[in-house]
Amino acid sequence: MPTPDSHETAPPESLLSPDTLRLALDMPWKARNEIERLLLLPLARIQFALAGVVWGVGWKLYGLPIIQKHRRSTLTFGARLELRSTHRSNPLGPNRPVILSTRRPGASLVIGDDFGMTGGSIVAEEKIVIGNRVTVGANTIIADTDFHPLDALARQHLPLDGAIAPITIEDDVFIGMQSLILKGVMIGAGSIIGAGSVVTRSIPAGVIAAGNPAQVIRALESET
Numbered sequence: 001m002p003t004p005d006s007h008e009t010a011p012p013e014s015l016l017s018p019d020t021l022r023l024a025l026d027m028p029w030k031a032r033n034e035i036e037r038l039l040l041l042p043l044a045r046i047q048f049a050l051a052g053v054v055w056g057v058g059w060k061l062y063g064l065p066i067i068q069k070h071r072r073s074t075l076t077f078g079a080r081l082e083l084r085s086t087h088r089s090n091p092l093g094p095n096r097p098v099i100l101s102t103r104r105p106g107a108s109l110v111i112g113d114d115f116g117m118t119g120g121s122i123v124a125e126e127k128i129v130i131g132n133r134v135t136v137g138a139n140t141i142i143a144d145t146d147f148h149p150l151d152a153l154a155r156q157h158l159p160l161d162g163a164i165a166p167i168t169i170e171d172d173v174f175i176g177m178q179s180l181i182l183k184g185v186m187i188g189a190g191s192i193i194g195a196g197s198v199v200t201r202s203i204p205a206g207v208i209a210a211g212n213p214a215q216v217i218r219a220l221e222s223e224t
């Protein structure tokens with residue numbers, strides 16, 4: 001499914017390529033995004049290397065994300081990762097950089113191929129697994145923890161441990177902007193989560209779900 005900033009041809013890999021000139025003439029804002037991406041590429045590689053993450057095939061970062069990786073946790077991405085972290089990188093206007101966080105020893109964030117995200121956060125206290133070809137809309141938050149306990153007395157003492165349960169997002173899921181995906185849910189393959197939804201319970205495969213709390217609206221029609 002196309003994103004608001006998608007285009008027919010792949011972004012250029014050189015500041016002097018014909019594709020860069022074409023973008024500059026037709027869509028100057030995209031040309032600026034691509035120039036900034038290429039200039040930031042060395043810093044992006046260093047940022048991931050310092051976090052102990054090997055740079056992947058075909059990765060494209062528009063602005064630098066924020067990486068908060070516990071040294072004894074796991075952060076893994078597949079090929080063709082695309083993260084948009086600047087205001088100009090998407091017409092929906094991310095309000096801050098993408099934040100990727102694994103907060104405890106043994107925490108795991110595993111993301112498959114062709115993942116795209118604009119702004120927002122993914123926070124893993126225990127485990128978040130995201131499949132292939134998943135697109136996450138602007139300013140969405142995915143967190144497998146409540147961060148804080150419900151009990152008022154417990155919140156007065158450290159550590160502030162809220163409830164934790166793993167999240168699974170299967171292949172080909174599209175999550176609309178400004179959504180909140182909470183602990184313990186599974187979103188089935190190919191499903192669409194409407195913009196502004198709060199997902200508190202698992203969603204089956206092949207459906208459209210939306211609302212607060214998110215509920216299934218209807219099944220997706222097969223294209224075959």
